[in-house]
Amino acid sequence: MEDRLKKKKVKHFIYNLLGYLLGVIIYDLLGNENSTLRVLSGILFVIVVRALLDLYEYRKHPKMWEKEKQLEKDERLIIIRDKAAYFTYNMTLTILVILWFVNIIKQNDELSYLISGLIAVFIILMELSKLYWSRKM
């Protein structure tokens, strides 16, 4: 069952990609040229394709659906997700700090302000979320 779930993830990725391409192609065929709307059209098709696929799989393999829901609550997978999220947070922060330094050196003031703002938002969000969870637990 878990192997089938892994295959399902790959299948979903491919369908999402196809959905996006379909959205973009249909948008272009209609003769439109706005690049933002082209991306939005792609995203809309991804949502529609994903919803149809979920509905189909829910009806065809209800047990697989149940297993997927069950795995979302698996304590080991939750810990893995938490560790991965914390690692990603640290890496993102490191990359932002490097970018900030580069922009300071290159004297891109606007961008360095923007990046320092982003760094501040990241740190504040992390601390607020820690505070929230430490009060809840």
Place this chain on the structure above:
Amino acid sequence: MEGWIYWMKNRLEEIRKLKGLSQEELADILGVSRQTISSLENGRYNPSILLAFKIARYFERSIEDIFIYEEDENGR
């Protein structure tokens, strides 16, 4: 208790096999993934107290009968 080393062994694989269950079947019964059962059996992952109780209750044994807590000073 600084300088102490703690670890936990378990008899999950032995007890599971006694009952004639596969890892996948036990995972379904306990509502966890097969990899969680595999990690528990290999000692790579220690369960939460809730999962330990679930396992003990399912096999009708005490937690201490399945999970063996050990400690040693300075890793001796």
